[in-house]
Amino acid sequence: MMALQLLDPLSFRMQLRMQVASKMNELAGDGTSTAIILARAMIESGLLAVAFGANPISLKKGMEKTVKELVKFLKERSVPVEGREHIRAVASISAGNDEYVGNLIAEAMEKIGSDGVISIESSSSSETSVIIEEGMKFDKGYMSPHFITNQEKSIVEFDWVKVLVTDQKISNVKEIVPLLEKAMQLSVPLLIIAEDITRQVLETLVVNKMQGLLRVAVVKCPGFGGAKKALLQDIALMTGADFLSGDLGLTLDGATSDQLGTALKVTITSNATTIIADPSMKAEIQARISQIKKDLSETDNANLSRKLSERIAKLSGGIAVIKALLEPAKSIATNAGVDGDIVVQKIRTHDWRIGYNAMTGTYEDLLNAGVADPSRVARCALQSAVSVAGAVLTTQAILVDKIKKTKPPVPLVPGITP
Numbered sequence: 001m002m003a004l005q006l007l008d009p010l011s012f013r014m015q016l017r018m019q020v021a022s023k024m025n026e027l028a029g030d031g032t033s034t035a036i037i038l039a040r041a042m043i044e045s046g047l048l049a050v051a052f053g054a055n056p057i058s059l060k061k062g063m064e065k066t067v068k069e070l071v072k073f074l075k076e077r078s079v080p081v082e083g084r085e086h087i088r089a090v091a092s093i094s095a096g097n098d099e100y101v102g103n104l105i106a107e108a109m110e111k112i113g114s115d116g117v118i119s120i121e122s123s124s125s126s127e128t129s130v131i132i133e134e135g136m137k138f139d140k141g142y143m144s145p146h147f148i149t150n151q152e153k154s155i156v157e158f159d160w161v162k163v164l165v166t167d168q169k170i171s172n173v174k175e176i177v178p179l180l181e182k183a184m185q186l187s188v189p190l191l192i193i194a195e196d197i198t199r200q201v202l203e204t205l206v207v208n209k210m211q212g213l214l215r216v217a218v219v220k221c222p223g224f225g226g227a228k229k230a231l232l233q234d235i236a237l238m239t240g241a242d243f244l245s246g247d248l249g250l251t252l253d254g255a256t257s258d259q260l261g262t263a264l265k266v267t268i269t270s271n272a273t274t275i276i277a278d279p280s281m282k283a284e285i286q287a288r289i290s291q292i293k294k295d296l297s298e299t300d301n302a303n304l305s306r307k308l309s310e311r312i313a314k315l316s317g318g319i320a321v322i323k324a325l326l327e328p329a330k331s332i333a334t335n336a337g338v339d340g341d342i343v344v345q346k347i348r349t350h351d352w353r354i355g356y357n358a359m360t361g362t363y364e365d366l367l368n369a370g371v372a373d374p375s376r377v378a379r380c381a382l383q384s385a386v387s388v389a390g391a392v393l394t395t396q397a398i399l400v401d402k403i404k405k406t407k408p409p410v411p412l413v414p415g416i417t418p
Contacts, residue, residue, distance in 0.1 A: 020388050034328050034377070038385035041327040046393040060390040067386045071379045077352070079367060084110050135265070135276035136238060136314045138222035138231065142268045143197070146206040147217040156217045156268035158189035163261040163275075165236040166244035167221055167229060168252055170197040173204045175252040180214060182257035189215035191266050191275075193235065196220060217266075219273050227307050234315055238277040238285050239263050289315050332358050 020032070020039045042063065050056055084106045091109075092102030142148070147156050162183055170176060176192070183190040197205075197218055208214040223231045229245070236243040241261025244250045250259075265276040277285060289312055296308040329347060330340035336358035343356045346363060355366040 020384055035381040035384045037327045037331055038381055039388050042385055042389035043392050046389060050393065056394045060394050063386050063390055067382050070382055074379050074382075135274045136235065137272055137274045138314065139272055140219045140222045141271040141273065143218045143220065144202060144206055145270070146210060147268070149215075154270065156266070158191065158215065158217070158266045159264070160188060161263045161266045162186070162188050162190045162257075163235075163239040163241050163263050163266075164190065164192045164194070164244070164255075164259075165232055165239070165241045165261065166194050166252060167232055168244065168246060169195045170201050170252065172198075173201045176201075176255070179255060179257060179260060180208075180216070182260070183216070184214055189217070189266075190260075191263070191268075192216065192218045193221060193232070194218065217268055219268060222273075230307075230311060231314070234288065234311055235275065236261060237288050238281055238315060239275065240278065240281055240284075285315055329356060332356070336361070 017036050017039075020035045046054075046056075046059055046063070049059055087109050088099075088102045088106035090102075091105035092099050142156055145154070148154055149156050149158070162179075164176070164179060170192070173180075180190065192205075202218065205214070205216050205218060209216055221228055221232055223229075229247075232245075233243050235241075239261025242250055242255075242259035244252055244255055244259065262278050263275050264278050267274045292308055292312050292315070296305060296312070299305055299308070330344050332340075333343035333356055334340040338361070347355055350363065353365050353367060354363055356362075357364055357366065357369055360369075
């Protein structure tokens with residue numbers, strides 16, 4: 001049975017705003033204010049058109065058709081962000097004109113490249129800083145603290161590591177004895193990435209490690225579902241290992257040392273593993289990144305897009321639509337203390353690159369002035385706004401709580417309401 005929750009009109013409007021903002025956070029992580037302003041303007045203009053006889057369905061279709069053309073326009077005129085100064089300018093704008101944060105982002109991007117990932121974490125000190133972590137990192141740590149090699153840091157550290165990659169559960173140590181023996185013969189550490197291992201197998205590996213016979217560590221497969229298999233394939237590729245998967249006809253039973261991969265360095269904590277690839281695998285890794293980028297450009301699915309972007313980052317290591325489009329510029333100008341309508345009129349007489357710089361109070365080429373938003377944010381703001389506005393305009397009725405009218409309190413002093 002469906003639950004029906006009545007809202008007062010104000011709560012309903014707030015829920016609409018939250019829906020737009022949530023969609024923007026999911027798609028782009030920024031631009032929530034722009035999307036909300038656009039959605040409000042589209043809804044207001046659309047309701048006015050409906051009041052004058054426009055068909056809501058036709059209006060919605062027209063908005064969707066228009067936004068497709070606008071997205072195409074933005075893609076054609078988007079300029080790649082190149083160079084530290086350009087990155088700094090865009091990052092500073094996104095950070096609320098915070099130059100310090102913009103410089104930090106530019107520094108990080110310069111070091112890790114455009115395919116890297118930047119994560120924001122709380123600092124133990126009072127200063128904001130940039131720390132670069134090399135290699136592929138995923139959220140799975142060692143299965144036993146007995147694998148730790150650096151007691152002071154409570155981590156496993158291996159150099160020139162042999163790597164086993166499988167999506168199967170290791171139920172019997174006999175399944176991997178040939179691989180363990182090879183690692184012992186070569187006097188090299190072995191990293192085992194598997195779906196799971198039995199307690200008996202884990203205890204056998206720990207005992208051999210504690211006796212100094214074998215340098216080994218085990219971590220569980222990262223990811224879930226289809227994403228897990230794709231990530232394991234990426235790990236296998238970057239290490240040069242065979243991906244031992246039953247779906248591919250490659251099982252642990254009969255696996256040979258030739259199917260092991262190699263990593264330059266592996267670091268494992270209680271909750272994460274970082275693998276730095278052998279430099280000789282660079283060409284293969286770049287080819288895989290190019291393929292994933294192609295897949296990314298061909299999907300409109302937000303969840304799949306996020307997962308593909310994560311794979312790239314891990315491998316690299318590093319309104320009536322037209323009228324509503326004027327609302328963000330108008331709001332910016334109004335908030336800067338000038339007449340928004342006049343600013344919008346002047347902008348419309350110039351080339352599309354020319355806009356109003358609220359910081360300097362001048363009309364100029366905003367891109368050259370360093371006032372630029374990510375193209376993806378602008379596109380997603382349009383699409384999110386049209387999606388919500390279209391739903392509102394084609395809704396025939398909304399159930400809300402009736403607002404109870406209350407008498408105003410009698411002032412204690414004439415003219416002053418308590």
